[in-house]
Amino acid sequence: MRVAKAVATFVSVIILLSAVLIHAQGTDCEEGNGALNPAQPDKLGTQDIIAKFAARESVFKQARNNYTFTQDITVQEFDGNSVSGEFRLVQDITYDDRGERIENVKFAPQPSLRQIGLSREDYEDFRNKLPFVLTSEDLPKYNLMYVGQQHVDEIDTFVFDAAPKTIEKGQRYFQGRLWVDNRDFQIVKTCGKTVPEVRADNRKKKNADENLTPKFVTYREQVDGEYWFPTYTRADEVLHFRNNDVHVREIIKYSNYKRFGSKTRIIFKGEVPDPNPTPAKKP
Numbered sequence: 001m002r003v004a005k006a007v008a009t010f011v012s013v014i015i016l017l018s019a020v021l022i023h024a025q026g027t028d029c030e031e032g033n034g035a036l037n038p039a040q041p042d043k044l045g046t047q048d049i050i051a052k053f054a055a056r057e058s059v060f061k062q063a064r065n066n067y068t069f070t071q072d073i074t075v076q077e078f079d080g081n082s083v084s085g086e087f088r089l090v091q092d093i094t095y096d097d098r099g100e101r102i103e104n105v106k107f108a109p110q111p112s113l114r115q116i117g118l119s120r121e122d123y124e125d126f127r128n129k130l131p132f133v134l135t136s137e138d139l140p141k142y143n144l145m146y147v148g149q150q151h152v153d154e155i156d157t158f159v160f161d162a163a164p165k166t167i168e169k170g171q172r173y174f175q176g177r178l179w180v181d182n183r184d185f186q187i188v189k190t191c192g193k194t195v196p197e198v199r200a201d202n203r204k205k206k207n208a209d210e211n212l213t214p215k216f217v218t219y220r221e222q223v224d225g226e227y228w229f230p231t232y233t234r235a236d237e238v239l240h241f242r243n244n245d246v247h248v249r250e251i252i253k254y255s256n257y258k259r260f261g262s263k264t265r266i267i268f269k270g271e272v273p274d275p276n277p278t279p280a281k282k283p
Helices: 011-017 046-064 120-129
Strands: 067-079 082-095 101-107 142-152 155-164 173-181 187-195 216-223 227-240 245-259
Antiparallel strands (some): 173 187, 187 216, 216 227, 227 245
């Protein structure tokens, strides 16, 4: 997100936003979590778990391209406790025969954001990074560290911290924490932010545009008793721009998942599909 230039020049904005720090809720990664147990897994090594869930993420990514769904994006900025501007976009998402994403806009009122503006990177994050997927193909780009085991709502999970190994120009990455179902070996929750951010150095880049991103948490739910698809993302943070602080909130809902196209069932390599799959669970 970029600060709106017309606003950044007014000292009064900085004064008005000074109260935001008191009222901002912040993105809570631990909401719904039990105590973290740092014990090592009993049956599998951590590298085996990583390989297993990354392989299933590859299948998940392929499977999601066979579903239509609705994505409802709300971005709000605050002046004290009051919403001072809003961006809203509701789209039906589908994919063509080549797996290319198609976005059909259902609702898009005129934005009223005054303090910030959405960047190209924000729209890319809405598509790919907030509903983060870590496939076998992407695994070499990340360092993963096992943190422990944790109960998340009704699910027992393995917990990993993820960070990019290197930052390549023009590429964006997830940095944060992953919770992996210890039975299905699929990611059920992520919390972190997209990197890199662009921060201006006051001494060297006084007029450079900054591009900051809030910390977010994304939850998944089981669809059709098989795949853990993202259903809800929330971010609630104060972004510290060079000249002022802006409290922003993002809510993204993913709903109405419906299978389309081929009815062929996608299964995990080397596994026999369960004729009686476990009923859908909710994190």
